[in-house]
């Protein structure tokens with residue numbers, strides 16, 4: 001089974017049926033991360049159509065200002081969600097620094113809940129790598145997945161020390177910086193993602209379909225002197241390890257333990 005640990009399935013629009021068919025055909029376990037409340041509600045609907053889709057609730061840092069004064073409303077969604085994401089900080093694409101305190105406040109609210117409810121978190125770290133590391137340590141959030149890491153190598157190494165997992169995605173096909181990062185991540189912490197449909201669109205102007213994950217795996221095999229088969233076996237084993245004692249993801253374990 002392939003693992004796509006960060007996807008925005010609710011953004012596929014007219015291509016959703018095709019995307020779900022591809023997920024089933026290629027057997028891709030898919031973590032469908034939300035941007036905000038309506039996005040999570042859409043994902044819950046979509047997930048009824050495939051056992052391979054796990055919808056997770058989060059407030060994306062871009063949406064933080066709209067939710068910072070309504071944190072209590074978010075509690076019910078966090079509780080019903082088996083894992084958390086997309087959450088995080090964006091001090092790079094979000095240029096307006098007056099939004100940063102809201103991002104921090106929302107992130108800390110989610111970290112406190114993740115710790116209390118022992119849930120995995122799916123993190124956006126662009127430009128906020130260092131404060132995220134500090135907050136992970138302060139809140140003792142045990143099992144973070146860092147999505148599309150592109151920050152400094154010293155913070156990457158500190159996050160590895162912390163035990164964070166990393167999803168490498170479509171940019172590894174095009175960028176030397178991302179290839180360097182992908183080589184630096186230890187075998188045991190490596191995961192894969194597409195961040196589609198927007199991931200590839202942002203890079204190449206074309207809508208990314210779920211099977212792009214196979215190209216990511218092929219490229220990881222190339223740059224890590226391995227084979228696609230052993231990379232995908234390793235990723236599946238890593239993901240199983242990440243969720244091995246997770247009380248919220250028992251069904252996912254059963255699904256992924258099938259040959």
Ligand SMILES: [Zn+2]
Pocket residue numbers: 006008033086195
């Ligand atoms: Zn994303």
